[in-house]
Amino acid sequence: MRLWIALCSLGLLLVGCRHTGGDAPLSYDPPGSTLTTDKAIAPQHRRTIGFTQSGVWVSNEFTGARLNDFYRTDDSAYTAVIRPENAPINNSAWYAFKIWAERPQTVNVRLTYEDGDHRYVAKLSRDGEGWTPIDDASYAHDTTDGTATLRLKIGPDTLWVAAQELITSKHFARWMDEMARRPAVTRRVIGESRQGRPLRMLTITEAPETSRYVLVISRQHPPEVTGTLAALPFLETIAGESDLARAFRKHFTVLAVPLMNPDGVDNGHWRHNTGGVDLNRDWLHFNQPEARTVSEIFGKLKDKPGVKVYFGIDFHSTQEDVFYTLARDLTTDPPGFTDAWLDKIRAAFPDYTVYDEPYGLGSPVSKNWFYETFGVPAMTYEVGDESDRALIRKLGIGAAEAMMELLLAEVE
Ligand SMILES: [Zn+2]
Known part of the structure; x- marks a missing residue:
C-alpha cells in the first residue's frame, strides 16, 4: 500500500492513484506547501x-x-x-x-x-x-x-x-444557529479569518465539570464539501436526543470548529485561505490566523489540571472514502481506539469497505498536531468527492455513535 502511494506521489502510476488529492504525507503535495507564510493570491473579477x-x-x-x-x-x-x-x-x-x-x-x-x-x-x-x-x-x-x-x-x-453543493459561511452560520437551540450546545466566536469572517466554535456537553474532551474540525479545504456532509451529522448525533448521546454528554465535552476556512469557501478557492496557504500544512508554524486561533483554543486544554483529551478528528474529502489514521507503532492514550472504532463501523456497515491508511508523523497536518499535543488517537476522515450523499450521512451518524460507545466505555 505504501509503495503504491509512493509511486502515485512520484507520478509513476497513471491510473489507480486514489489519494492524489488527499492529505496524507506520501500523497502529492505541490512544492512549498509546508512553507506557510503569506503568498499572494489573485483576486477573482466578479462580473x-x-x-x-x-x-x-x-x-x-x-x-x-x-x-x-x-x-x-x-x-x-x-x-x-x-x-x-x-x-x-x-x-x-x-x-x-x-x-x-x-x-x-x-x-x-x-x-x-x-x-x-x-x-x-x-x-x-x-x-x-x-x-x-x-x-x-x-x-x-x-x-x-x-x-x-x-x-x-x-x-x-x-x-x-x-463542482459540489454550495455550502458557504452563510449555511454554516444558519446550521450553527440551529444547533445552538439545543440545550447541550453553545456557540461562540473564537476569532477571525484573515478577511474578518468569524471563526465559530460549538461546545457540546452536559458535563457539570468539564474534564474530558473530543476535538473536531472540518473544511480547512474549501471544495471538500463531502467532508462537511459527514461532519455535520456526526456533530448532530453527538448533540442528539438518544440515550447514548445524553450519557456521552454527561461525561464528555466536544469542541468543534466546523468551518475552518470561511474566506476560502466564500471566495470559491480551490485549496487555500486568503493568505494563499494550505491551512492543513500550517499546524506546525501557525502562520495563518485560522489554524493559529483554533490551535490556541484547543491547546489551552493541555495545561489545565485534571483535563484529558481523548480524540481529535478532522473531516476532509478526496477521491474515495478513506480514513487516514496514525501508524499503529505510535502509542496513544486511550490505546487501541482507532482499530476498535473502525471495527465498529465495519460491523455497523457490513456492505461498506473501510479503507484504513495509517501514516507516521512528519507532515504538519492537524491530525499529527492532535497526536503530538495530546498523545491521543487522531484521524483525518476523508469522504469521496462523489460518494452517495445518503450513505455519507449514515456513516457520519454511525461513526459518531461508535465513537461515543467506545469513549463511554473508557469512563464507566
Ligand atoms: Zn483536505
Whole structure:
C-alpha cells in the first residue's frame, strides 16, 4: 500500500492513484506547501457577462463562485476558464457559476483550467440550495486534456452550476444557529479569518465539570464539501436526543470548529485561505490566523489540571472514502481506539469497505498536531468527492455513535 502511494506521489502510476488529492504525507503535495507564510493570491473579477446574439448570460457574482473568464466559441458552444487562487496548488479545481438565457436553448459549456485539471462532476441547482449531479448523458470528462463539457438546458430561470453543493459561511452560520437551540450546545466566536469572517466554535456537553474532551474540525479545504456532509451529522448525533448521546454528554465535552476556512469557501478557492496557504500544512508554524486561533483554543486544554483529551478528528474529502489514521507503532492514550472504532463501523456497515491508511508523523497536518499535543488517537476522515450523499450521512451518524460507545466505555 505504501509503495503504491509512493509511486502515485512520484507520478509513476497513471491510473489507480486514489489519494492524489488527499492529505496524507506520501500523497502529492505541490512544492512549498509546508512553507506557510503569506503568498499572494489573485483576486477573482466578479462580473456578469452577456452575449447579445444568443441572449446567454453568466455570472460569478455570488458567494462561493469561481469563474474567471467565459467566452463564446461557436453558435451554442462556450468556454469557461477556471483559475485557482494561486499556484502551485493541489488539484481541487473548484468552479461555480450561474447561467441563464433570454430564450430557452441548449448550450455546451467546456470547463477549462489553469494550473489544474477537471476533477468534480458538475452539480446543478435551480435555487442554489437543492443540488443534483448532472446526468451522465450531458457530461463528458476529457481526461487527456483535463477539461469537461457540460450540455446545459437553459432559459430565463437561473441555473446554478458548481463542482459540489454550495455550502458557504452563510449555511454554516444558519446550521450553527440551529444547533445552538439545543440545550447541550453553545456557540461562540473564537476569532477571525484573515478577511474578518468569524471563526465559530460549538461546545457540546452536559458535563457539570468539564474534564474530558473530543476535538473536531472540518473544511480547512474549501471544495471538500463531502467532508462537511459527514461532519455535520456526526456533530448532530453527538448533540442528539438518544440515550447514548445524553450519557456521552454527561461525561464528555466536544469542541468543534466546523468551518475552518470561511474566506476560502466564500471566495470559491480551490485549496487555500486568503493568505494563499494550505491551512492543513500550517499546524506546525501557525502562520495563518485560522489554524493559529483554533490551535490556541484547543491547546489551552493541555495545561489545565485534571483535563484529558481523548480524540481529535478532522473531516476532509478526496477521491474515495478513506480514513487516514496514525501508524499503529505510535502509542496513544486511550490505546487501541482507532482499530476498535473502525471495527465498529465495519460491523455497523457490513456492505461498506473501510479503507484504513495509517501514516507516521512528519507532515504538519492537524491530525499529527492532535497526536503530538495530546498523545491521543487522531484521524483525518476523508469522504469521496462523489460518494452517495445518503450513505455519507449514515456513516457520519454511525461513526459518531461508535465513537461515543467506545469513549463511554473508557469512563464507566
Ligand atoms: Zn483536505
